[in-house]
Amino acid sequence: MPRDDRCNTGILELDKMLLGGIPRGRTVLIEGPPGTGKTTLATHFLVAGILHNKNPEPGIFVCLDENPQDLIDEAAAFGWNLKKYIDLNQLIIVDAFSGRLGIRPTLQFAVPVGKFDIKTVMDRIEEAQKSIHATRLVIDPVSALLDEQEGKKRREAVLTVAALLSRLKLTTLLNSELEAAGVGVERYVAHGFIRLTYNELGEKVRRQLRIVKMRETMHSMDIIPYEITVKGIELKV
Numbered sequence: 001m002p003r004d005d006r007c008n009t010g011i012l013e014l015d016k017m018l019l020g021g022i023p024r025g026r027t028v029l030i031e032g033p034p035g036t037g038k039t040t041l042a043t044h045f046l047v048a049g050i051l052h053n054k055n056p057e058p059g060i061f062v063c064l065d066e067n068p069q070d071l072i073d074e075a076a077a078f079g080w081n082l083k084k085y086i087d088l089n090q091l092i093i094v095d096a097f098s099g100r101l102g103i104r105p106t107l108q109f110a111v112p113v114g115k116f117d118i119k120t121v122m123d124r125i126e127e128a129q130k131s132i133h134a135t136r137l138v139i140d141p142v143s144a145l146l147d148e149q150e151g152k153k154r155r156e157a158v159l160t161v162a163a164l165l166s167r168l169k170l171t172t173l174l175n176s177e178l179e180a181a182g183v184g185v186e187r188y189v190a191h192g193f194i195r196l197t198y199n200e201l202g203e204k205v206r207r208q209l210r211i212v213k214m215r216e217t218m219h220s221m222d223i224i225p226y227e228i229t230v231k232g233i234e235l236k237v
C-alpha cells in the first residue's frame with residue numbers, strides 16, 4: 001500500500017528502503033560523479049509521479065547543464081516519453097541552460113539570456129508550479145546554481161533555495177556533482193542525502209548507491225550495487 005506521506009521514486013528497491021519513497025514536501029540531495037545516473041534517477045522520480053499514482057503528480061525538471069532536447073532524447077532511450085507529459089501538462093522543463101550560453105530559449109519556462117541568477121530560476125519554478133500544480137521538482141544540477149557563490153554567500157544561497165522549496169511544499173531532488181565547489185552545505189540542509197559512486201575493482205567497475213541520511217526514516221546503511229539498464233536504474237539488493 002503506497003504511503004501518502006512518501007513520494008515513490010519508481011525504483012522499486014529504493015522505495016522499499018525508503019518506506020515508500022522520499023518524504024513528501026522534503027528536499028533530498030543526490031550526489032555523484034559524472035555518469036553515475038543522477039539525471040536518470042531524477043527522471044525516474046518525475047515519471048513515477050506521473051505514471052504510478054492514482055492521481056498523477058505533475059513535476060518540474062530544471063535543466064541547468066544540458067539542453068532540454070538532450071534530456072528528452074536520453075529519457076526516450078529508457079522508454080519515457082517526456083514530450084507527451086509536457087503536452088498533457090504533467091511536466092514542465094525549465095530551460096536554465098540555453099540562456100547561459102547566449103542562446104535564446106524556445107521553451108515557455110526558461111531563464112532568458114543575461115538573466116541567470118538564483119532568484120530568476122526560483123521565480124520560474126514558482127510560475128511552473130502554479131501553471132500545472134506540480135508537487136515534484138528536480139534541479140539538475142543544483143551545483144550549477146550555487147557554484148558562483150563562495151563561503152558565507154554559498155551557505156546563504158543554499159538556505160534561500162531550501163526555504164523557498166519548503167514554502168512551495170515541493171518534493172525535490174537536488175542533483176550535485178561529488179565534492180562540488182564549496183563545502184557542500186546542502187548536505188546538511190537537505191532532509192536526505194543519497195550518494196551514487198563507482199567502485200573500481202580490478203578491471204570491473206561497479207555502480208553503488210548509499211543512503212547517507214534520510215530524516216524520519218530508519219534506513220539501511222548498506223552499500224547497494226545498482227545497474228543502469230534500458231528500464232532505468234535497478235538496485236541489486
Ligand SMILES: Nc1ncnc2c1ncn2[C@@H]1O[C@H](COP(=O)(O)OP(=O)(O)OP(=O)(O)O)[C@@H](O)[C@H]1O
Nearest residue numbers: 033034035036037038039040041077078228229230
Ligand atoms: N538507455 C540507456 N541504457 C542503459 N544505460 C544507459 C542508457 N542511457 C545512459 N545509460 C548509462 O547511464 C549513464 C549516464 O547516466 P546519467 O546521465 O543519468 O548520469 P549523470 O550522473 O546525470 O551524469 P552527469 O554528471 O554527466 O550529468 C551513461 O554513462 C550510461 O552508462
Ligand SMILES: [Mg+2]
Nearest residue numbers: 038039040140
Ligand atoms: Mg546528469
